[in-house]
Amino acid sequence: MSGRGVLWTSADADAATGGDSTAVWAATGVSIDSRSLEEGDLFVAIEGERDGHDFVAAAARAGAAAAIVRRVPEGLPAGFPLLVAGDTMAALNALGAAARQRSGARFIGVTGSVGKTSTKEMLRLVLGRQNITHSAVGSYNNQWGVPLTLARMPLDTVYAVIEIGMNHAGEIGPLSRLARPHVAIITTIEAAHLEFFNSVVEIADAKAEIFGGIEPGGLAILNRDSPHFARLIDCAFMSGVDHIESFGRHPDATARLEKLVGHPGGSCIKATIAGDPVCYKIGAAGEHWAMNSLAVLLAVRAVGADLGLAALALAEMAAPKGRGERHRIAVRGGSAELIDDSYNANPASMRAALAVLGAARPQGRGRRIAVLGDMRELGERGPDLHAGLAPDVAAASVDLVYAAGPLMRHLFDALPARCRHLHHATSAELIGPLKAELQAGDVVLVKGSLGSRMGPIIEALLARPAATPPP
Structure with a gap:
């Protein structure tokens, strides 16, 4: 087993999923891909375009602690532990829900047409400089990515950042209710995935599904410069969310961009955050990075982390691979x-x-x-x-x-x-x-x-x- 701490035991996973393990086991991680599986991981055999049951034997050879399956695959080593569940995708969701239930972390959900991953990465950086922070590596923001991110969350996590994406209406709501964020950020609403929507307004309504999962008393952070700002506020109120803050250049924004000086390696920013002046640098170029950093600082403030330390840490933020x-x-x-x-x-x-x-x-x-x-x-x-x-x-x-x-x-x-x-x-x-x-x-x-x-x-x-x- 790896040096990572135990994340799931057979008893915990059986209770969470309603399944039955064939042997006692303990896992230090969770994986749905045998190619990237680490020793000690629990492998979940998702049945999608490719049937994960075909890769359980490979996962076992790679050092998996156990596998969640619907049926017993062929070619397994003798005695390899299995957790048999009726539906492996439902089992993954159940693990995610159980991980969220047992966690004492503060959760931030991030969605939007553009900038989800970069905003998540900024939050991961600045919160990680202050305490134990968990988020997905990459854009694990869909129907399997969100529960997988939750299921992988260490028990001692203090801050969790969950990216939530969609291609169609009705996808964000269930994921938000699974993640139950204390803070939800919508970066912006734009013409993305229009193949599946009749208008950008419908996209706004789909993104607003994130409000349905916000914890009671939680906060929504919205782009004040968006033409859909008023509609999003209405959607938030209808979902029972009445604590709203905003970011942008608008004079009424809670976090207001006052001045932006760009250079090839990043940006220098002067902003007002809830009435307080803040000057900081961000190591990625472009106004879109500056705007989303305002949302990041509002979220940092909302979860009780140090705003000044977070602003300083943004200087270390570099554009991720493929994103600038x-x-x-x-x-x-x-x-x-x-x-x-x-x-x-x-x-x-x-x-x-x-x-x-x-x-x-x-x-x-x-x-x-x-x-x-x-x-x-x-x-x-x-x-x-x-x-x-x-x-x-x-x-x-x-x-x-x-x-x-x-x-x-x-x-x-x-x-x-x-x-x-x-x-x-x-x-x-x-x-x-x-x-x-x-x-x-x-x-x-x-x-x-x-x-x-x-x-x-x-x-x-x-x-x-x-x-x-x-x-």
């Missing part, structure tokens, strides 16, 4: 700067990324280059929303645009000829021409939805990294 991470790469004649925003995209995050590119400073004869892939799940409005990014490209003073995919063709055609450089059906077709074009001093942004496969472009550009990081 910066690299120095080797190119013809020297080096260029790469902004990796390849993890995902919607119109709001695309505008934010283009603004970051516009604020970047090419060196010498360098240029601003945008490599953009399709934004998915926008439904029939997809073509117009892509073409509508043309003013943002112009505002960012982009010199060259490389575009991939049928939807991004609409933006490409809407651009002036001077920056309309190359369009291909797939991202892979851009790699060779892009690598040949890049020269010393360039700043290149790569962004698109996960399904547009912009990640391989990043991998190709990082194949020969330069020795020095970006300034």
